[in-house]
């Protein structure tokens with residue numbers, strides 16, 4: 001692992017990995033009873049990236065809420081992965097658009113395999129900062145080019161998860177990827193988060209714009225998962241509320257207004273965690 005700081009390119013899709021990484025670091029510091037990501041602080045410290053704007057806002061209520069969003073999403077994903085591994089202990093756990101997220105390791109049961117996939121520049125940063133363990137590999141691909149699927153053995157079961165990734169895809173691209181996965185991996189499962197149209201507009205107008213990112217045109221939003229994601233008879237869909245669908249967030253430091261906003265985010269912004277089981 002290098003001791004030199006690693007540069008993150010501004011105004012790139014790659015830069016979007018900073019948002020959830022910083023959120024996980026903040027959440028680990030502010031709400032450790034809810035969520036701890038042991039590596040997020042070390043990873044932030046290892047990056048050549050100006051966090052001062054984010055640091056300045058880190059005590060504001062809305063930024064605290066943003067940190068909770070990042071943590072809840074990861075906790076929800078971990079819940080689904082561990083649940084799948086109960087019945088498929090040797091499954092492959094695939095982190096789609098992994099950024100610098102180490103959820104695979106957090107779910108490791110000693111038997112599963114872990115594959116982390118992201119664009120080449122991100123995987124290059126990841127490999128310099130995060131050590132791969134046994135049964136784990138990180139590979140560089142564009143998810144829209146399905147040759148990455150040759151890296152994923154689903155013979156003992158497979159669970160794919162995409163945290164904060166499909167907002168940067170067009171609806172047709174997500175649909176086509178999902179249908180391809182359902183064809184290739186019967187018995188497999190995909191978990192991903194979505195927001196409704198209003199949520200996507202807010203994301204583009206706030207967090208992402210604040211970071212000066214202007215190249216990401218996220219077009220995939222889901223107002224009503226049961227209707228909007230009804231793509232194939234071979235897919236069984238289950239959707240839960242993102243903020244409060246898995247945990248009640250009744251933890252020290254989490255205020256009544258955080259939970260109220262969480263409820264509003266789930267209801268109005270339509271934040272969901274969607275699980276697709278491939279028949």
Ligand SMILES: C[S@@+](CC[C@H](N)C(=O)[O-])C[C@H]1O[C@@H](n2cnc3c(N)ncnc32)[C@H](O)[C@@H]1O
Pocket residue numbers: 013014016017018019020021096097098099100101117118119122141142143144162163164165168
């Ligand atoms: C908001 S970040 C989320 C990172 C990580 N999932 C997390 O929760 O910290 C979005 C990630 O998706 C990756 N990504 C976006 N489009 C991609 C594509 N076409 N192929 C592979 N990765 C992609 C980005 O490089 C970035 O790392």
